[in-house]
Structure formats: structure tokens, C-alpha cells
Amino acid sequence: MYVKLINPATHGQAAYNNSGSSAQTLNYLKQETGKDGQEAAFFNSEEDGLSAAELMADIDSNVKGLRAEDAKFYSLVLSPSEAELAHIDNDGEKLKDYTRKVMEQYAQNFQLKDGKQLGSEDIVWGATVHQERSYRGTDPEVAAGNAKVGDQRPGLQTHVHVIVSARDAGQKISLNPAGRRNRFDLMKWQAGAGKQFEKQFGYTAQAHEKLRPKQRDxxxxxxxxxxxxxxxxxxxxxxxxxxxxxxxxxxxxxxxxxxxxxxxxxxxxxxxxxxxxxxxxxxxxxxxxxxxxxxxxxxxxxxxxxxxxxxxxxTGRDEQTENIAEKKGRRSAELDIEM
DNA sequence: CTGCAAACACCGACGACCCT
DNA sequence: AGGGTCGTCGGTGTTTGCAG
Structure with missing residues (x-):
């Protein structure tokens, strides 16, 4: 399981700009389902069949206390390996259920200074399942001339896009998953998402499917x-x-x-x-x-x-967040997720 | 005018990331 | 390895907006 927090500044895709409305991002995320003529492809903790407009209203109205340039929401990607997808029969409904559990953990992973625990009901989020993934210009296959930008990748490519508000549902607390580790331990959450998959679906993850701690020399x-x-x-x-x-x-x-x-x-x-x-x-x-x-x-x-x-x-000082992919390095680590 | 809260500005202490 | 830069958190202090 490869879980990623998208950094809009370095990702390159304008669609992930998060300092304003979520309209641009959601418009981008709904494209794939739009191709199949499906509406209402988003879901959250309680609801299913949310439209992009409904989710946009949820996210865009939950910004009280955030400044003009602050991030209003964050984009997350839950990307199972092909073997993991095969294990759950590439079942989108199972992935939705899984996403709900992972987002519950997301809420619980915030360590607030008064010791308060957050749960799903305290965060505002929505997600959609994508079945396809295409090649990007930075991919070695494209460089080698074996694929063109925009070509569909072969094999099972199902993954989940999540957008989650940068503010709690009460609009009192900023929830930044990219902030300090003692407030939100990103790697802990990512590792937990991997464990959740194993537990929920009775799967034994291979080493390359796990977060790899880097040993200090x-x-x-x-x-x-x-x-x-x-x-x-x-x-x-x-x-x-x-x-x-x-x-x-x-x-x-x-x-x-x-x-x-x-x-x-x-x-x-x-x-x-x-x-x-x-x-x-x-x-x-x-x-x-x-x-x-x-x-x-x-x-x-x-x-x-x-x-x-x-x-x-x-703890975990020398671990690397990004190095779950086969490739090394930050930029190449993004290769395996197209957005 | 006062009182209050939201918004804003600033600051110290960091961690993440970049570069050499 | 280690320096530089940037951004965030969270605290504090200040300004603004508005009702009474």
C-alpha cells in the first residue's frame, strides 16, 4: 500500500492547488468518472453517491479561520499494489470501506495539545475511486519511447483520491498532515494504512509494499x-x-x-x-x-x-516518507502515481 | 463610547527540503 | 555531513468590525 500526501507546490499539476476553492481539484478528479457518464462518484464517512458539487460545498464552506494563502484542503492518494488489488478482486466497494477506516485513523493520528482525540466525525473529507492511471512525461517508459504521455498504464491501476479539509468540522482546529511530526506523524499514519489493509483483507504485505525504514549507518x-x-x-x-x-x-x-x-x-x-x-x-x-x-x-x-x-x-528520524516506490529519490518516487 | 471576538501580524523553535 | 532557506505551529500582542 502506497499512501501519499500530495504537495501542490512541487507536484506540478495545477489541479492540486489547494489555497482556494476545491473546484479545480474536484473538476479534475471527476473527469475519469465523467467519461463513463457517471455522476455522483464521491463518498465520505457516512454517505455514498456524493456529487462533486456536494463535496465541493462541504470542503469550501469549512474554511473559517484559515487565511487567504493557507491550504484549505489536502489531497491524498491511497494506492494499493497490483497484488493487493488482485487480493481484493479489484473491488471498489472494498476500497471505499478501507478508505473510511484509513480516514478514521487519519483523524485519530492528530495529537492535540489538550489530549483531545478526533474521529471521523471531526474531519471533513471526500474521496473517489479511479480505475485508470496514465503515463506521465517523467516516466522511464516514455523516455524510452515505449509509451506516450497520456497512454493508459497496463494492469490493475485502481487507486483512491481523497481530499480532506484543512480545518476540523467545528472549524476550530487546523489539521495539517504535513506539519510537525509530534502533531501529525505522517509516516505513522502511512504505515498504519498498510497495516489496516493487511488486517482488513487478511493480506500479508511483501517488503516492497511496505514503508521501508532507512537504517542509520x-x-x-x-x-x-x-x-x-x-x-x-x-x-x-x-x-x-x-x-x-x-x-x-x-x-x-x-x-x-x-x-x-x-x-x-x-x-x-x-x-x-x-x-x-x-x-x-x-x-x-x-x-x-x-x-x-x-x-x-x-x-x-x-x-x-x-x-x-x-x-x-x-523516533523515525532517519526514515524516509517517500521511498515506498521501487525508484529512489523524491521525483522518481512520484512516478508510480499519475495524477 | 465600551466590550468582545475574529482577523491579522509577528516571533521563536523547530522540521522538511534543497544544495554542496 | 552540514549549511541555507522556507514554511508551520502555537503563542502573544494588535487591529478591525460590530453590536449594544
Whole structure:
């Protein structure tokens, strides 16, 4: 199962522009069904047989609180592999049922700060099932001259297009699936969609049908440690006794953060501050959390929370969202979904 | 005029993405 | 690996619109 959140800025298709009305997108999505002379091909949590106009009204009226340039809705694609489609007899009704469950998970995947849980009833969405998919100009088959842009791809190509409002049904909360991971963990949701398919249809996914976590290369850690030790030494040579850092402790933080960008970014900041003569007092806190100022004092467990926060923000750091397709790289990863 | 809420503007702390 | 840029979240403060 390949689940994708379309980025309208980089996707290239004007039809996915989401800063205004959903009319353009829906007009595009209804084209395929329009060819068969079918109307009313959209569905949502409760209803079936929604027309594009009805869904447009749902989405376009649910924008209170969003600014002019803000995204008003998001486009999602649920794309089963050919084997998965064969497993469910390419049954569109099964896919609708599946989509409803995946969208329930979409709602539940938002972590709101008051601990509130959202469900299907809190989100505004609609979807349609497409049976066909055509070649795009970036496809290798087209480059090789074996296919023309717009030609139908062979085999089972059924997939689901979803559009979901950027605002909750109460129009109080912004729901951005591309935002911070601790608010909406996109990969968690994508992985959950794959698991849902397996569970719902009794399917065992092959490795290439799953989200592939990318393993961090630990073999370079020794070299990294040496470099970090040098930098800590440099810092310690420039600052007063109170601000000196324990290399081992810094090492531990680096390891805990999986040598991520935040760690290096903050190490650079500590370095810079030591050079400018205004060294940082709470350098350990900065390195481990990425935040200069301590959390507002709430309870004695503040420090513990900061550590837990750091650990949470670490999980899955090195996984890649886009790399479910056979091809590598962002652009080529889009090859397997035509829109 | 006051009081209130929506809309807007701004800011710090990030993560995602791009590039070298 | 690591720097630069951009956009988002969520908080705070300010402006605007409007009823009373």
C-alpha cells in the first residue's frame, strides 16, 4: 500500500492547488468518472453517491479561520499494489470501506495539545475511486519511447483520491498532515494504512509494499565521535570553567539524538557563542532538546518531560516518507502515481 | 463610547527540503 | 555531513468590525 500526501507546490499539476476553492481539484478528479457518464462518484464517512458539487460545498464552506494563502484542503492518494488489488478482486466497494477506516485513523493520528482525540466525525473529507492511471512525461517508459504521455498504464491501476479539509468540522482546529511530526506523524499514519489493509483483507504485505525504514549507518559513529570531541575541546578552550562541557556527556547526547541535524545545529550555536564571548550556560539542555530556554516550570518532572520529548522527536528520524516506490529519490518516487 | 471576538501580524523553535 | 532557506505551529500582542 502506497499512501501519499500530495504537495501542490512541487507536484506540478495545477489541479492540486489547494489555497482556494476545491473546484479545480474536484473538476479534475471527476473527469475519469465523467467519461463513463457517471455522476455522483464521491463518498465520505457516512454517505455514498456524493456529487462533486456536494463535496465541493462541504470542503469550501469549512474554511473559517484559515487565511487567504493557507491550504484549505489536502489531497491524498491511497494506492494499493497490483497484488493487493488482485487480493481484493479489484473491488471498489472494498476500497471505499478501507478508505473510511484509513480516514478514521487519519483523524485519530492528530495529537492535540489538550489530549483531545478526533474521529471521523471531526474531519471533513471526500474521496473517489479511479480505475485508470496514465503515463506521465517523467516516466522511464516514455523516455524510452515505449509509451506516450497520456497512454493508459497496463494492469490493475485502481487507486483512491481523497481530499480532506484543512480545518476540523467545528472549524476550530487546523489539521495539517504535513506539519510537525509530534502533531501529525505522517509516516505513522502511512504505515498504519498498510497495516489496516493487511488486517482488513487478511493480506500479508511483501517488503516492497511496505514503508521501508532507512537504517542509520552506525559504522561511522567512531569518526563522528572524534570530530565532536575536537569541537568540544575547542569550545572548552574558549569558555570559562563554569561553561566547560564534559565530552562524554556531549557524546551521549549526540548518540541519543542519532547525530541529527538539531544536534549539529545546536553544537554550532554553542561553538559560535563561545567564540563571540557570550557562552551558553545551559548548553546540555540546548544540545539535547534544541531549545535554548528551559520549559516553563510546571512540575518537578519538567526535565523528564524534556528528555521524553527529545526521545519522541527522534523516533523515525532517519526514515524516509517517500521511498515506498521501487525508484529512489523524491521525483522518481512520484512516478508510480499519475495524477 | 465600551466590550468582545475574529482577523491579522509577528516571533521563536523547530522540521522538511534543497544544495554542496 | 552540514549549511541555507522556507514554511508551520502555537503563542502573544494588535487591529478591525460590530453590536449594544
Amino acid at each position: 552506525a559504522s561511522r559513529d567512531a569518526a563522528r565521535a572524534v570530530k565532536i570531541a575536537e569541537r568540544v575541546g575547542g569550545i572548552n578552550g574558549r569558555v570559562g570553567k563554569e561553561q566547560r562541557l564534559d565530552p562524554a556527556r556531549v557524546q551521549q547526547i549526540a548518540e541519543g539524538r542519532q547525530y541529527d541535524k538539531t544536534f549539529y545545529r545546536m553544537l554550532s550555536r554553542v561553538e559560535e557563542r563561545s567564540k563571540s564571548g557570550s557562552p551558553i550556560d545551559n548548553a546540555y539542555h540546548l544540545l539535547s532538546t534544541g531549545k535554548e530556554r528551559p520549559e516553563p516550570q510546571r512540575s518537578a518532572s519538567t526535565v523528564l518531560q524534556a528528555v521524553q520529548q527529545a526521545v519522541r522527536s527522534n
